[in-house]
Amino acid sequence: MNARPAIANALEPSAMPEGALSHSVFKTMSETDATLERFAWLGDELAVAIWRRDTVVAETSYDKPGHHTLSYYMDGGHRTERWELPGIYGAPKRLCTLPDWHESSWTVRGQMHFMHLYFLPEHFTRRAVVELDREPRELTLADRTYFEHERIGQLCTSLTSMSWDGPDAQLCANEVAHEALSDLLLAQSVLQYQTRVRGGLAPVVRRRLADYIEAHLSQNITLGMLAQLACMSEYHLARMFKLSFGMPPSAWIAARRIEYARRLLKTSGQPLQQIADACGYADLSHFSHRFRDATGASPSRYRSIIAA
Numbered sequence: 001m002n003a004r005p006a007i008a009n010a011l012e013p014s015a016m017p018e019g020a021l022s023h024s025v026f027k028t029m030s031e032t033d034a035t036l037e038r039f040a041w042l043g044d045e046l047a048v049a050i051w052r053r054d055t056v057v058a059e060t061s062y063d064k065p066g067h068h069t070l071s072y073y074m075d076g077g078h079r080t081e082r083w084e085l086p087g088i089y090g091a092p093k094r095l096c097t098l099p100d101w102h103e104s105s106w107t108v109r110g111q112m113h114f115m116h117l118y119f120l121p122e123h124f125t126r127r128a129v130v131e132l133d134r135e136p137r138e139l140t141l142a143d144r145t146y147f148e149h150e151r152i153g154q155l156c157t158s159l160t161s162m163s164w165d166g167p168d169a170q171l172c173a174n175e176v177a178h179e180a181l182s183d184l185l186l187a188q189s190v191l192q193y194q195t196r197v198r199g200g201l202a203p204v205v206r207r208r209l210a211d212y213i214e215a216h217l218s219q220n221i222t223l224g225m226l227a228q229l230a231c232m233s234e235y236h237l238a239r240m241f242k243l244s245f246g247m248p249p250s251a252w253i254a255a256r257r258i259e260y261a262r263r264l265l266k267t268s269g270q271p272l273q274q275i276a277d278a279c280g281y282a283d284l285s286h287f288s289h290r291f292r293d294a295t296g297a298s299p300s301r302y303r304s305i306i307a308a
């Protein structure tokens with residue numbers, strides 16, 4: 001939960017490499033008259049910040065920030081507009097999505113109070129296989145300015161009102177952030193028309209493998225089993241699987257087991273050993289170790305915090 005390998009470089013000026021990541025939204029904001037009120041790493045390389053600005057008039061530009069940003073206006077913004085969309089202004093409860101590849105310039109006037117949720121493209125697209133039956137590489141976040149979405153707005157409001165101090169609070173905030181990303185995927189994903197998708201698995205094979213994995217998480221799933229199901233060699237399946245799922249088979253299976261365990265811990269009263277068995281872990285100790293590595297909390301602690 002505390003590891004920050006990739007997005008840390010995108011957000012922290014002191015860790016900033018030369019190139020596109022040096023234009024991160026966080027870094028751009030930190031170089032304006034904006035005041036950073038709160039900031040936290042939420043685990044899974046997710047970061048959240050609340051900013052406040054009170055400006056007579058200023059210009060702010062973003063240039064291929066290298067990470068996605070969801071912006072939520074808590075207050076103000078009534079006279080702030082994007083150059084590309086003159087005459088369209090911000091307001092409380094309005095949202096903006098700034099994808100990693102986007103460029104924009106803004107005229108900022110008056111008072112603004114807003115939240116930023118920073119996340120990597122992989123956070124957004126890897127859930128596409130399960131939630132949209134699409135390959136992660138087919139999709140990207142839409143570049144949208146000043147839209148409203150009731151569910152995402154509610155989750156953003158919850159995130160801004162929560163404590164982010166300490167691992168327990170950050171775990172709760174992490175859950176809310178992931179819910180927001182799922183709704184964002186459904187509402188604001190677009191096809192990557194500029195990228196021609198080559199290779200990978202046929203959609204019917206991808207679905208067959210995804211369904212098989214979901215149905216057999218309690219069992220030992222080998223590369224050989226998946227290769228036989230796809231009618232491919234193990235070597236070829238491993239390469240095509242990574243293209244179509246965004247990660248190797250072993251990593252995908254591990255991630256789905258953790259996700260299933262999280263769901264069972266939140267929604268059922270099953271004993272931990274029963275959940276460990278249902279998710280395919282060799283024993284309770286192995287389950288606890290893997291779950292803690294993934295979430296930053298033991299299964300019992302996670303249940304007490306999230307299911308409360």
